[in-house]
Amino acid sequence: MTYADLQEALRILGLGERATLAEIKARHRDLVKRHHPDLENSGDPDVIRKVNAANKVLQDYITEYQFSFTEEEFYEQNPEERLRQQFMDAAMWGKG
Template sequence: MTYADLQEALRVLGLGERATMKDIKTRHRELVKRHHPDAGITTEPEIIRQINAAYRILMDYVTEYRFSFAENEFYEQNPEERFRQQFMDFYNK
């Protein structure tokens, strides 16, 4: 997988640079329902193949991703906790 593949998968699923696994799964489910041949909206089978391929790429990336449990990464992912921590330190002095 290349970075371009990853970006194309995000584009196909209509996701931004930050997405949770829940976002990926929800969006995949929505698009599959919308473009499934039984829905009758599209007759182009290539669209559903692209959606499923994009989903597989993103799930592979998420599965192989090495998560950082460093403190700075935690606060980047949880900005509200960073603010709470800053104010707690201020008031505890």
């Protein structure tokens, strides 16, 4: 897999640079339902193949992803905790 493959998969699924696993699954499910050939609107099997291939690329990437447990990453994922840590001793916001 290349970075271009990953970007194409995100484009096909209509996802941005950041997405949760739940968002990826929901978007895949929505697109498969929308374009399924068994629907009355006679969905396009080629679109389904592209959507499923894009989902596989993302699932493969997620499976091999190495999570970062650094303090910087923690605060990026939890911005409210960064603010709490920064201002918890301030009289106006926390202890007085």
